[in-house]
Amino acid sequence: MNPALATLIERGFVQQCSNIEGLSDLMDKEPVTFYVGVDPTGPSLHIGHMVPFFAFRHMCNAGNIGIALLGGGTARIGDPSGKTEMRKILSYEDIDANAELFSAQIDKFVSFDGKYRFPDNNKNWLANLNYIEFLRDIGKHFSVNRMLTFEAYKQRLETGLSFIEFNYQLLQSYDFLQLYKRYGCRLQIGGDDQWGNIVAGIDLIRRIEGVEAFALTFPLVQTSDGKKMGKTEKGALFLNPEMVSPYDFFQYWRNVTDADVERFLLMFTFLSADECRKIAKGNINEAKEKLAYEVTAIIHGHEEAEKALAGAKAAFSGGGDKNAMPSVKLQLDRFEKGYPVLDLFVDAGLADSKSEARRLVQQGGAYVADKVWNDEKLSVGKDSLTEDNELILKAGKKRLVRVVVC
RNA sequence: GGAGAGAUUCCCGAGUGGUCAAAGGGGGCAGACUGUAAAUCUGUUGGCUAAGCCUUCGAAGGUUCAAAUCCUUCUCUCUCCA
Secondary structure, three states, X not given: OOHHHHHHHHOOOOOEEOOXXXXXXXXXXXXXXEEEEEOOOXXXXXXXXXXXXXXXXXXXXXXXXXEEEEOOOHXXXXXXXXXXXXXXXXXXXXHHHHHHHHHHHHHHHHOOOOOOEEEEEOHHHHOOOOHHHHHHHOHHHOOHHHHHHOHHHHHHHHHOOOHHHHOHHHXXXXXXXXXXXXXXXXXXXXXXXXXXXXXXXXHHHHHHHOOOOEEEEEOOOEOOOOOEOOEEOOEEOEOOOOOOOHHHHHHHHHOOOHHHHHHHHHHHOOOOHXXXXXXXXXXXXXXXXXXXXXXXXXXXXXXXXXHHHHHHHHHHOOOOOXXXXXXEEEOHHHHHHOEEHHHHHHHOOXXXXXXXXXXXXXXXXXXXXXXXXXXXXXXXXXXXXXXXOEEEEEEOOOEEEEEEEO
């Protein structure tokens, strides 16, 4: 087995491959050009997008050539795979803006060099396609009968599938063909929900070019309790630090289920496989801390990871660095007059409404300076502040904020 | 184009004139137990100047003492036929 491929398998990346021996032989012979596609459907990548890019880096480290394909064209259509209903149609401007943001995030992660790792955008060849020509050249190779047997469509046959989405597969196949023609791209990697689309591309390349291309898919990452990976109560775990702070990002990994630690270390860090296994077998809480630190460092840099770690220490085990805790600024005169607790919790961002704050207090989940505050009518006065005019508020055991008074 | 069905709170889904801020489940939040884990159990889950008041059942009008529920128009979705 080719060593790069073996690494992917060992680290749990491989779900399905169209022809693993063939691919291994090819990779032994020469550097392989491969691609990962992402449709820029939102303002930031989230962790679910990242699995293929971790694999991307492993592949590139082994000397292969990777293309990050932004779906500036396909996002105009919307991939029905794995969706139960049609995605809302985005405006071209939004898609292009998203594509810029995605591209920058990917660049940060894989460091494009223009030669071995570079981006492209499928709107370059999709945006101005001629419909008739496309149907004659490409459409004739697709059998509707066969397409209907694909799992992705079967499901949607129940709930409804529009023609626009039904065409998505042709476009993705066409992408693969274009990348083969332009760069000699022979391999497409992606999440397992892309299997049908990728295989369709392989067929198209075989029919038109008479060349074997390959598919390699990764498991859709789920937490071991069956939830979708990276979903938090606030939504997806985005990479953009303004959407999910490095501290919250760190906390997500710190709170992963025991059973996921080893798997996640292997997939979302670049520590050696042996080391990952060793860490996961050791003290489970230290392993989680290591996982959280490593992933945060990879995504947000070591400095942010250090800060998140220090903040977590300050919040949970004393010591650490309280400057690194999430904090808000509030006015001193409010405390001088007596800050109504409910307002205080809302202003500190620990409750969305006063009713929520009230519930928190009534249920004994509101902590002011480490003491349970159980009277919703009382105000928090200046005397609750520390000598350097600070105050720690907690909502429940885990959500907390450092109030800095000024 | 024709014939039907439907739109309910974060999601699924009950409710067909007052007892409805709206059953049940999921999810979320809090508490207990713990290890910042899982599982389990309990409570809670529109807002507010809070024993009261205000806003919510696709949208706009109407009937009524009273509407998520009835009527009219509109918008959207789905199914079947062409």
